[in-house]
Amino acid sequence: xxxxxxxxxxxxxxxxxxxxxxxxxxxxxxxxxxxxxxxxxxxxxxxxxxxxxxxxxxxxxxxxxxxxxxxxxxxxxxxxxxxxxxxxxxxxxxxxxxxxxxxxxxxxxxxx
Amino acid sequence: xxxxxxxxxxxxxxxxxxxxxxxxxxxxxxxxxxxxxxxxxxxxxxxxxxxxxxxxxxxxxxxxxxxxxxxxxxxxxxxxxxxxxxxxxxxxxxxxxxxxxxxxxxxxxxxxxxx
Numbered sequence: 024x025x026x027x028x029x030x031x032x033x034x035x036x037x038x039x040x041x042x043x044x045x046x047x048x049x050x051x052x053x054x055x056x057x058x059x060x061x062x063x064x065x066x067x068x069x070x071x072x073x074x075x076x077x078x079x080x081x082x083x084x085x086x087x088x089x090x091x092x093x094x095x096x097x098x099x100x101x102x103x104x105x106x107x108x109x110x111x112x113x114x115x116x117x118x119x120x121x122x123x124x125x126x127x128x129x130x131x132x133x134x135x
Numbered sequence: 136x137x138x139x140x141x142x143x144x145x146x147x148x149x150x151x152x153x154x155x156x157x158x159x160x161x162x163x164x165x166x167x168x169x170x171x172x173x174x175x176x177x178x179x180x181x182x183x184x185x186x187x188x189x190x191x192x193x194x195x196x197x198x199x200x201x202x203x204x205x206x207x208x209x210x211x212x213x214x215x216x217x218x219x220x221x222x223x224x225x226x227x228x229x230x231x232x233x234x235x236x237x238x239x240x241x242x243x244x245x246x247x248x249x250x
Contacts, residue, residue, distance in 0.1 A: 057238065057239075065243055066139075066241035066243045066244050067178075067241045068241070069238055069239075069240060069241075072238060112178065114178075120191065121166055121168055121183050121190070121191060121229060121239065122168070122191050122193070123170075123178075123180060123227075123239060125178035125179075126177075127177055128177065
């Protein structure tokens with residue numbers, strides 16, 4: 024796949040445990056952040072987003088935390104399932120701009 | 136509702152040739168963005184089209200171009216292909232109803248191999 028050969032940080036997690044994926048973003052002017060999941064052979068799939076006026080947002084089994092002070096974003100996945108095995112990307116942009124800047128990605132491997 | 140579709144899914148070309156990739160956005164979406172994904176550089180923004188106009192452009196050479204049609208479908212073209220153009224080309228669409236950013240939804244991509 025597109026991420027083969029790339030040495031991504033890898034998180035190995037036991038099925039049923041919680042996962043935490045971290046991302047440091049680069050632009051202090053960014054005010055909109057998104058997490059995407061990419062499975063092998065597929066395009067990135069939207070998971071959850073957050074605007075800079077929030078520091079936490081919850082979805083189904085996922086929570087995104089934003090710390091603007093240190094320009095840090097995290098994605099928490101509760102009760103990780105085998106289907107959660109993928110590469111996870113954080114992306115950032117700012118008001119009036121559809122240009123997404125992506126992080127390098129984090130590989131999550133779920134151990135059954 | 137159908138997702139973003141891209142054609143073709145796979146393509147093999149040789150150096151010096153040119154290629155055209157197609158993207159059909161989600162129905163009702165008016166903004167289409169293109170990204171290049173490679174193992175070395177990750178996901179990089181190419182350009183965005185809205186209402187048949189290029190609204191934003193990334194840092195790629197002029198060999199990379201695009202256009203958008205009145206039905207919001209978009210094409211991107213790469214001329215004089217180089218080996219380094221081998222990549223997964225992703226298209227993303229968003230509603231672009233105005234105001235704050237909206238979620239971009241990605242297609243499956245076109246995998247281009249340049250020999």
